[in-house]
Amino acid sequence: MFDILTNNWGLLSTGWGYTIMCSVLALIGSCVLGTLFALMEISPYKWVATIGRVYVEVVRNIPLLVITMVFYLVIPKYVVAINGFTAGTIGLTIYTSAFIAETVRAGIEAIAKGQMEGARSVGLTYSQAMTQIVFPQAIKIIIPPLGNQFINLVKNSSVLAFTSGFDLMYQGKIIASTTLDTFSSYLAVGLLYLVLTLPLSYLMRYLEKRWQTA
Amino acid sequence: MNTFFDAISWVNFKYLLEGMGVTLEVSIISIAISFVLGTFLGIIRYVNIKGLSPIVGFIIDIIRNLPLMLILFFSYFGLPEVGVRLNVVTATVIALSVFEAAMIAEIVRSGISAVAKGQMEAARSNGMTYAQAMYHIILPQALRKMIPPLVSQFISLIKDTSLATIILLPELTYHAQIIYGQNVNYMIPMYVMLALLYFVVNYALSVASRVIAKKLAI
Amino acid sequence: MQKRILKFLLPVVFLLTAVLAGCGKSVASQDILTNASQTNTIIWGVKADTNLFGLMNVKKNKIEGFDVDVAKALTKQILGPSGKAKFVQVTSDTRMPLLKAGNIDAIIATMTITPERKKQVDFSDIYFKAGGSLLVKKGSKIKSVKDLKKGTKVIVVQGSTYGDNIKKAAPDTQVLQLADYAQAFTALKSGQADALSTDNGILYGMSIQDKDYVVVGGTYTNEPYGIAINKGQKPFLHTVNSALAKIKENGTYDKIAQKWFGDVPGFDVKEVK
Numbered sequence: 001m002f003d004i005l006t007n008n009w010g011l012l013s014t015g016w017g018y019t020i021m022c023s024v025l026a027l028i029g030s031c032v033l034g035t036l037f038a039l040m041e042i043s044p045y046k047w048v049a050t051i052g053r054v055y056v057e058v059v060r061n062i063p064l065l066v067i068t069m070v071f072y073l074v075i076p077k078y079v080v081a082i083n084g085f086t087a088g089t090i091g092l093t094i095y096t097s098a099f100i101a102e103t104v105r106a107g108i109e110a111i112a113k114g115q116m117e118g119a120r121s122v123g124l125t126y127s128q129a130m131t132q133i134v135f136p137q138a139i140k141i142i143i144p145p146l147g148n149q150f151i152n153l154v155k156n157s158s159v160l161a162f163t164s165g166f167d168l169m170y171q172g173k174i175i176a177s178t179t180l181d182t183f184s185s186y187l188a189v190g191l192l193y194l195v196l197t198l199p200l201s202y203l204m205r206y207l208e209k210r211w212q213t214a
Numbered sequence: 215m216n217t218f219f220d221a222i223s224w225v226n227f228k229y230l231l232e233g234m235g236v237t238l239e240v241s242i243i244s245i246a247i248s249f250v251l252g253t254f255l256g257i258i259r260y261v262n263i264k265g266l267s268p269i270v271g272f273i274i275d276i277i278r279n280l281p282l283m284l285i286l287f288f289s290y291f292g293l294p295e296v297g298v299r300l301n302v303v304t305a306t307v308i309a310l311s312v313f314e315a316a317m318i319a320e321i322v323r324s325g326i327s328a329v330a331k332g333q334m335e336a337a338r339s340n341g342m343t344y345a346q347a348m349y350h351i352i353l354p355q356a357l358r359k360m361i362p363p364l365v366s367q368f369i370s371l372i373k374d375t376s377l378a379t380i381i382l383l384p385e386l387t388y389h390a391q392i393i394y395g396q397n398v399n400y401m402i403p404m405y406v407m408l409a410l411l412y413f414v415v416n417y418a419l420s421v422a423s424r425v426i427a428k429k430l431a432i
Numbered sequence: 433m434q435k436r437i438l439k440f441l442l443p444v445v446f447l448l449t450a451v452l453a454g455c456g457k458s459v460a461s462q463d464i465l466t467n468a469s470q471t472n473t474i475i476w477g478v479k480a481d482t483n484l485f486g487l488m489n490v491k492k493n494k495i496e497g498f499d500v501d502v503a504k505a506l507t508k509q510i511l512g513p514s515g516k517a518k519f520v521q522v523t524s525d526t527r528m529p530l531l532k533a534g535n536i537d538a539i540i541a542t543m544t545i546t547p548e549r550k551k552q553v554d555f556s557d558i559y560f561k562a563g564g565s566l567l568v569k570k571g572s573k574i575k576s577v578k579d580l581k582k583g584t585k586v587i588v589v590q591g592s593t594y595g596d597n598i599k600k601a602a603p604d605t606q607v608l609q610l611a612d613y614a615q616a617f618t619a620l621k622s623g624q625a626d627a628l629s630t631d632n633g634i635l636y637g638m639s640i641q642d643k644d645y646v647v648v649g650g651t652y653t654n655e656p657y658g659i660a661i662n663k664g665q666k667p668f669l670h671t672v673n674s675a676l677a678k679i680k681e682n683g684t685y686d687k688i689a690q691k692w693f694g695d696v697p698g699f700d701v702k703e704v705k
Contacts, residue, residue: 060369061369061412061413061420062373062409062413063408064373065376066376066387066405066412070405072619072622073401073619074401074402074622076623077398077401077621077622078402081623083624155282156281158284159283159377161380161611162380162611162615164609164619164624169281172284173611174595174609176287176291176529177524177525177590178595180528180529180532180552182287182292182295183292186284186288186291189284190280190288193281198275198279201278225490291530294532294533294534295529295532299533299534299535301535380611381526382521382526384521391614391618393490395613395614395617395618396483396487396614396641397641398617398621401618
C-alpha cells in the first residue's frame, strides 16, 4: 500500500492536481451557471422561467456520464475540438449547475416570499431588492447544501477517467493495470480522495450546526 | 434523418431495451437493499449507541466521501482478492447498495432528528417505550419529511448505474456504446435515446414523489 | 472522542482483516481442470468490443470472433463434444484482475505474452502472432511511428502493452489511455487524437468497420498472443497447450483463421499461426 503511494507518487500527484483543478473550475462554472438558471426559474417572465425549469429538469435526470460523453465524443466530431479534460470539466459543470440551481432557487424562495414585497414597497427595484435584501440572507440557507454539492462535485470529477482527463481515478486505473496490485492501487486513490472530501464534509457539518443554533 | 431511423432499428432498439432492463433490475434491487440498510444505519446513528454509533458514523463518512466509481472497483476487483467472487451484476448491486445506504443513512438521521426533538419526550411521557415511540410516532412523520430527498437519492442511484459500464455491466449506457462503437454515425441517435430513456424514468419518479409528498402533507 | 473512536475501530478492523484473510485463498487456488470437468464448463474471458476477435453481435446478443471460436474449439477438445464454453466480457484493463480473482478460468482476449505479465500469470503457447501498428484517418500525415512527434496524440487502451510500446517508440508524443476499444475508436473518430495504436489484427478489424480509417507503417513491435491462466494451474495449462496443438494439427485452427482473416485486405493468414 505504501509502496504504491511512494512508487507512483508522480502519477498520483499529477492526477490529484487535475482532480483539484477540474473541481475548482467546475465549482466556479456551476455556481455561476446554477445561479443564472435559478434566477431564470424565479423570473417574473413566464417564458424565461420555463426555459430555466426545463434546463434544470432535463439535466438533473440524465446521468453525468451521458452528458460528459456528449462533450467528449459528439461535440468534437460535429462541432469543435475539445480535449478530454475540458470535455469532462464542462460536463461536470453543466451537470452540477442543475443541482446548484435547485439549491439556490429553494434558498431564495424561502427568503423572498415576504421580504421581496417589503423591499419593493420601500421603493427598491426588483434587481436591487434581489441583490441587496434577498441574496445576502439566502446565502446562509444556501451554503450548507452548496457545500454538499461541492463534495459531490469532487467525487464526480472521477468521470474524467472515462475521457482520459488525467485525473486521480484515471491515473489510479493506469497504476492498477501496470502494477496489477488492484486492491492497494485503489486504496491509495481512495485515500487521496478522502484527504480532499473528508475535511470539506466535516467543515460543512460544523457550519450547518453553527448556523442552525445562531 | 435516415441515419436516425437506421440507428433505432428494431434490433438496436430491442438491444437498448435489454440494457434498460438490466439498469432497472439493478436499480430496483439496490434501492430496496440500500433503503432498508440505510434506514437501519441512520437509526443507529441517531440513537447514539455507545461504542457502535461512532464506528457506524465513521464508516458512513468514509463511504459517503469516496467516488462511487472507486467503490465499484473495490466491489468487482477488490473483494475477489480477499476471497469473495462476484459476477458483475452482484458486484454492482453491492457497490450501489453500500454507497447509497450511506447516503440514505444521513437523510434518515437528519429526518429523524428534525422530528424527534419535542415528539419523543411527549410520546415517552405517555408511557410508550423508546422503540414504540420511534416506530409509531417518530418514523412515520420523519418518513414524510424524507420522501423528497430520498427520491432524489433514488434518482441518483438510477443515474449512477451508468458508471458500471466501466466494469462492463450490460446496462443501458453500455449497450448504447456497443451500438455506436460499431457504427459511429449512430452516436447522436444513441445519445438522444439515452437521454430520453433516462429522463422518462427519472422524471416520472420525481413527479410521483411530488404527488405522494403533497398527499401525505395534508 | 477521537481516542474512543480508535479504541473501538481497531478491533473491528482486525476482526475484518482476520475473517477476510481466513477465507482468502479459497477461490483462485481451486484446481480448474477438476472443476471444469465436474461442471463440464470452461469460463473464458473474451473481448466484446474488438472486431474479428471478440465483438458483440447486437442482433443475437452473442459475442463473435476469432478468440471466441478458438475458445469454443479448445473447450470441445478438452471436455468433449458436450463441453460448454461460457464467456465473460473483459477489456484489456479488467482481464488480469478478473483472472486473478477467479471470475474466469482463462483469458483468450488478444493478450500479448510479455515477461512482465509472465511474473503474474502463466501463458499457453502462442496462438496468434500479431504486431503493433497504427490506425489513422485516410490521408493523415502520419505514415508510421516515426511521424509521432511532439504535439501529436496517440490513443491506446488501458491495460494493453501500448502505453509502454509508444513510450519507447515515440517518447515525445502524448498518450491518451481509454477504457476499451469501442471507446478508443470512437474517440479517434471524434478527433481526440491523431492515431490509435494497438495490434494490427485489431486495427484491421476497425478499418473494416469504417473504411475512412487505415492501418499504416507496418508493424513496429511483435505481439504474440497467448492464453493466460493463473499460476499454480499446471494441469490445466498443459491440457490447454495440447488441445491447442491438436486443433492446429487437425485443421480446425486454419478454418477459424480463414473464416475471420481470410478476406481481410493487407493481412496474411499464414503469418499468424
